[in-house]
Amino acid sequence: xxxxxxxxxxxxxxxxxxxxxxxxxxxxxxxxxxxxxxxxxxxxxxxxxxxxxxxxxxxxxxxxxxxxxxxxxxxxxxxxxxxxxxxxxxxxxxxxxxxxxxxxxxxxxxxxxxxxxxxxxxxxxxxxxxxxxxxxxxxxxxxxxxxxxxxxxxxxxxxxxxxxxxxxxxxxxxxxxxxxxxxxxxxxxxxxxxxxxxxxxxxxxxxxxxxxxxxxxxxxxxxxxxxxxxxxxxxxxxxxxxxxxxxxxxxxxxxxxxxxxxxxxxxxxxxxxxxxxxxxxxxxxxxxxxxxxxxxxxxxxxxxxxxxxxxxxxxxxxxxxxxxxxxxxxxxxxxxxxxxxxxxxxxxxxxxxxxxxxxxxxxxxxxxxxxxxxxxxxxxxxxxxxxxxxxxxxxxxxxxxxxxxxxxxxxxxxxxxxxxxxxxxx
Amino acid sequence: xxxxxxxxxxxxxxxxxxxxxxxxxxxxxxxxxxxxxxxxxxxxxxxxxxxxxxxxxxxxxxxxxxxxxxxxxxxxxxxxxxxxxxxxxxxxxxxxxxxxxxxxxxxxxxxxxxxxxxxxxxxxxxxxxxxxxxxxxxxxxxxxxxxxxxxxxxxxxxxxxxxxxxxxxxxxxxxxxxxxxxxxxxxxxxxxxxxxxxxxxxxx
Numbered sequence: 259x260x261x262x263x264x265x266x267x268x269x270x271x272x273x274x275x276x277x278x279x280x281x282x283x284x285x286x287x288x289x290x291x292x293x294x295x296x297x298x299x300x301x302x303x304x305x306x307x308x309x310x311x312x313x314x315x316x317x318x319x320x321x322x323x324x325x326x327x328x329x330x331x332x333x334x335x336x337x338x339x340x341x342x343x344x345x346x347x348x349x350x351x352x353x354x355x356x357x358x359x360x361x362x363x364x365x366x367x368x369x370x371x372x373x374x375x376x377x378x379x380x381x382x383x384x385x386x387x388x389x390x391x392x393x394x395x396x397x398x399x400x401x402x403x404x405x406x407x408x409x410x411x412x413x414x415x416x417x418x419x420x421x422x423x424x425x426x427x428x429x430x431x432x433x434x435x436x437x438x439x440x441x442x443x444x445x446x447x448x449x450x451x452x453x454x455x456x457x458x459x460x461x462x463x464x465x466x467x468x469x470x471x472x473x474x475x476x477x478x479x480x481x482x483x484x485x486x487x488x489x490x491x492x493x494x495x496x497x498x499x500x501x502x503x504x505x506x507x508x509x510x511x512x513x514x515x516x517x518x519x520x521x522x523x524x525x526x527x528x529x530x531x532x533x534x535x536x537x538x539x540x541x542x543x544x545x546x547x548x549x550x551x552x553x554x555x556x557x558x559x560x561x562x563x564x565x566x567x568x569x570x571x572x573x574x575x576x577x578x579x580x581x582x583x584x585x586x587x588x589x590x591x592x593x594x595x596x597x598x599x600x601x602x603x604x605x606x607x608x609x610x611x612x613x614x615x616x617x618x619x620x621x622x623x624x625x626x627x628x629x630x631x632x633x634x635x636x637x638x639x640x641x642x643x644x645x646x647x648x649x650x651x652x653x654x655x656x657x658x659x660x661x662x663x664x665x666x667x668x669x670x671x672x673x674x675x676x677x678x679x680x681x682x683x684x
Numbered sequence: 685x686x687x688x689x690x691x692x693x694x695x696x697x698x699x700x701x702x703x704x705x706x707x708x709x710x711x712x713x714x715x716x717x718x719x720x721x722x723x724x725x726x727x728x729x730x731x732x733x734x735x736x737x738x739x740x741x742x743x744x745x746x747x748x749x750x751x752x753x754x755x756x757x758x759x760x761x762x763x764x765x766x767x768x769x770x771x772x773x774x775x776x777x778x779x780x781x782x783x784x785x786x787x788x789x790x791x792x793x794x795x796x797x798x799x800x801x802x803x804x805x806x807x808x809x810x811x812x813x814x815x816x817x818x819x820x821x822x823x824x825x826x827x828x829x830x831x832x833x834x835x836x837x838x839x840x841x842x843x844x845x846x847x848x849x850x851x852x853x854x855x856x857x858x859x860x861x862x863x864x865x866x867x868x869x870x871x872x873x874x875x876x877x878x879x880x881x882x883x884x885x886x887x888x
Contacts, residue, residue: 508787560764
């Protein structure tokens with residue numbers, strides 16, 4: 259229920275709403291005054307000290323005032339009955355540390371929008387808040403107090419304009435004051451309602467957008483999951499179907515060769531046998547590329563050791579992993595390293611590659627480095643871009659550094675939790 | 685299913701008696717208890733989960749009945765699987781082959797006999813993966829000695845190795861002696877030392 263709705267309902271005057279509206283506006287006025295002082299002093303002192311470079315951090319700090327102000331405002335909006343305003347417009351920094359947090363904050367629009375709101379609050383909104391409270395509460399109260407003042411001092415000033423000095427007149431003013439107080443309660447509610455809507459529109463803004471983005475993120479994750487499930491299904495179908503038949507075929511051909519008398523028939527059989535064997539080998543490689551069994555059975559460590567074994571460029575493997583990690587994380591990390599190793603073999607001209615991996619602070623970190631010529635362009639092939647998408651679905655990051663002349667360094671970071679720390683680790 | 689029938693036919697044809705042919709890991713363990721066979725041949729992947737039930741069953745059987753020869757067939761050869769299997773006993777009477785090898789019927793039956801006789805047979809594909817790695821203690825071996833060790837791992841006899849490399853059997857014996865020394869293997873009885881050399885090779 260918002261203050262707006264309450265205004266239309268019965269028993270508004272008797273409810274807590276007028277009090278909440280007054281508290282909302284009064285605290286708004288107070289906050290705005292503080293914000294004004296902070297902003298002005300920050301900008302002035304920071305600007306003045308810029309000459310000696312000391313001012314820059316101060317200016318940055320001032321630019322960030324919008325963040326706490328917006329947080330307080332969002333909480334304050336509850337006073338006006340505006341429900342939870344989503345604050346999820348700030349991005350999560352790519353890595354821990356103050357520097358990363360600062361660059362993320364300074365680069366995103368949410369920070370600047372919140373600063374704009376703080377400026378608006380400091381310059382325009384809080385005087386209005388204060389005026390509304392004074393007009394709707396202060397004036398009627400001072401009028402209601404007229405008889406008391408007249409009795410004490412012999413006269414009372416109403417709104418510093420009219421002087422009342424007789425008892426009956428003071429009583430009339432007091433009655434008028436009470437009526438005005440009731441009317442002021444409605445006015446306060448209306449002002450608070452408008453003010454709250456304005457704050458919500460500016461701070462909780464892009465409601466539709468953020469919902470759509472959340473939905474898009476979810477649907478992307480669903481797509482990746484579906485894609486993954488499909489890969490596993492294809493792998494299983496090929497393994498249990500085509501592959502078994504091919505094995506049986508080579509066995510039958512092998513047996514037939516034993517029975518065939520030497521001659522053209524035996525030669526043809528031998529040829530067919532060889533071709534079936536080749537088809538089987540190719541199918542096996544294909545299935546391995548779709549989804550390696552060792553990854554599902556033994557986890558990332560064994561699968562990466564296998565990938566290192568298969569790489570034409572010698573690979574030095576150093577992994578410190580805590581047992582098993584969630585399936586999607588293992589898959590994304592495995593394919594990222596495989597793609598990196600394939601690129602090392604194809605383009606880098608490297609004579610050695612290093613794969614390093616570890617788990618610390620809730621993140622899986624893998625690095626693939628080579629001693630090649632560098633200059634790799636992630637946009638050139640869709641392989642790495644697709645993998646970066648897969649990693650980002652898991653809230654991870656994939657970065658590539660490849661200056662001309664090398665070395666090329668690929669880094670994958672994925673936040674995750676070990677699923678089974680005691681799992682076997684081959 | 686298809687493969688099981690084919691394999692049963694193949695083994696019968698080479699004069700082996702197939703005591704039981706079963707479709708899942710539980711039935712396999714039960715059948716071994718019932719028939720006490722000379723050798724068990726199993727696929728890594730088996731119902732109901734089609735994960736690595738067959739391998740687990742093989743490892744379990746080896747633990748419960750030390751010395752029971754087990755030949756495991758797999759669609760993929762992986763050092764990880766080979767390691768689990770070889771660690772399940774003293775490393776004798778174990779075979780780990782790519783499923784494709786059953787197509788090479790005669791060689792397959794030879795490997796089967798080798799395992800049944802207490803030998804160790806590792807798929808050439810695993811051996812090839814291992815040879816691509818250049819790590820101690822194998823780094824101490826000369827290229828020729830690596831070649832010989834790879835063939836030993838495949839379960840070949842000295843005579844077969846000599847024929848494959850076109851050298852005399854005595855030369856093969858000399859290479860094997862030198863491999864054993866370089867891998868710091870104790871001078872014990874011949875067959876067992878060969879197995880140890882293969883294990884050292886796999887774990888390198």
